[in-house]
Amino acid sequence: MRALLIATLLLPGAAAAQPSSPLADTPVLARTVEKGERVTAGDFTVDRRPASVARVALKPADADGMEAARRLMAGAPLRASDLVHAQLVRRGESVVITVRAGTLSISTPGKALTGGGAGEAVRVLSISTNRTLDAVVESGGHVRVTTL
Template identity: 60%
Template sequence: MRLFLSAVLVAAPGALHAQVAPATVDTPVLVRVIEKGEPISPGDFAVEPRPASVARGAIAPIEAAGLEAARRLMAGAPVRAADLAKPQMVRRGEAVTIALRSGALSITTAGRALSGGGKGDPVRVVSLSTNRTLDAVIEGSSRVRVTGQ
């Protein structure tokens, strides 16, 4: 990041006082509006000068790559870590395929997710055939796995 310092001297007749403009820093900002849940790529960023106070906490485009917006993000705004989340492969209320695997045995059934998350995250699901709530682990998009109990 480059730091630009500038100062403006404002002088009125009979009075002297200086007004200092805030320092600016080259900051990665969004070039378009990103909706909640939408994935972010390095191409969504441009570098523009912003006051140092605004640039504080902004993350680099490469750090944001592959993550998704945790809320609606406006164009021209820097992105902070709290604005991003890892991609959700299962969302709350979504239909899922529940798989139970034990050795050579594999059973699948339809279900509904009670919470969301990314690959490898624990999630609670309801089996539509038995109406039982189960603890599962997210395997992929709309797919969860339960262990034999």
């Protein structure tokens, strides 16, 4: 080991003689994906990368339908932190707020103060009462108030 260190310091090109880590087929992005854009399984290609990188790379099936948390460059393997669940309600968008109690259902227009995906908690502003409410995302543009 000591001899290898000395050779690396004194002889040019000696570092290239060190054994490299094994390579493995790794799914990488075939194109650049912008923040908020959905990723599909078709956005991937396979490239040879170090096995340590391949172990933490997301599989295309696991990433399918999720959104980019930030701009993702072509040729990059994806990690879990690079993606978020698809947002059905985005901050600033108009929403329909629904309150249900038994068979009674009341709906009113509102504005999303935070964004979220299906089943996630969001804050909304009721346009009719100018009151901020906690709600749960049901579908695109529709939220349900959990408590009043």
